[in-house]
Amino acid sequence: MLKLHHAPNSRAGRIVWLLEELQLPFELNRMDFSPKALKSEEHRARHPLGRVPVLEDGDLMLYESGAIVEYLIARHSNGDLKPAVNSPLFPQYLQWFHYCEGMVMPPINTIVVQTLLLPPERRNEEILGQAKRLLTKTLEPLNETLSGRDYMLGALSGVDFMLGHACYMSRRLGCMPEEMTHLQAYVSRLETRPAFIKGIKA
Numbered sequence: 001m002l003k004l005h006h007a008p009n010s011r012a013g014r015i016v017w018l019l020e021e022l023q024l025p026f027e028l029n030r031m032d033f034s035p036k037a038l039k040s041e042e043h044r045a046r047h048p049l050g051r052v053p054v055l056e057d058g059d060l061m062l063y064e065s066g067a068i069v070e071y072l073i074a075r076h077s078n079g080d081l082k083p084a085v086n087s088p089l090f091p092q093y094l095q096w097f098h099y100c101e102g103m104v105m106p107p108i109n110t111i112v113v114q115t116l117l118l119p120p121e122r123r124n125e126e127i128l129g130q131a132k133r134l135l136t137k138t139l140e141p142l143n144e145t146l147s148g149r150d151y152m153l154g155a156l157s158g159v160d161f162m163l164g165h166a167c168y169m170s171r172r173l174g175c176m177p178e179e180m181t182h183l184q185a186y187v188s189r190l191e192t193r194p195a196f197i198k199g200i201k202a
């Protein structure tokens with residue numbers, strides 16, 4: 001059976017959401033989001049940097065949330081959740097899929113470091129402000145793309161498991177202005193999906 005190594009309030013929620021949408025049975029290894037759990041010898045044997053998510057499938061140990069999303073879709077979605085290579089949506093799929101970890105997550109990481117992970121005396125308001133402004137900027141093209149669409153490519157796809165989570169985080173961090181009405185509606189729409197609630201909102 002598939003086993004997901006997980007910590008609360010992390011990117012591992014993307015994978016729970018996808019596993020739930022695909023209705024796949026899986027085991028969950030719930031770890032604390034703490035150095036003690038994530039940097040343990042046991043977890044570093046799964047991921048050399050001691051991070052989550054990690055998917056275990058038999059002898060395979062796979063990390064990087066994007067790789068895990070692609071792996072599960074390729075093996076278990078029966079052709080759904082990803083456009084065919086010759087579809088005009090395919091290049092858009094690639095662009096938005098990689099935009100998530102490449103553009104949206106870096107400022108989110110900085111914000112989390114500057115507000116939660118660093119002790120107060122080492123936090124830097126200028127770095128925090130810069131990351132917040134950058135995050136809002138990276139959301140602008142997403143808001144435009146979502147005009148007249150329910151999901152990033154129209155129908156639910158692998159892109160949403162990546163960017164949906166990142167957008168949900170951005171809203172929680174207060175970086176999604178009310179004027180981004182399409183993006184606001186998108187996050188609210190995701191929040192009505194039972195599998196999203198199980199994976200990310202719960």
Ligand SMILES: N[C@@H](CCC(=O)N[C@@H](CS)C(=O)NCC(=O)O)C(=O)O
Pocket residue numbers: 009010011012038050051052053063064065066101
């Ligand atoms: N690009 C990686 C990022 C993995 C990552 O940094 N995960 C965070 C949780 S969202 C983590 O495990 N942080 C623990 C730490 O930094 O010690 C992915 O998409 O899986």
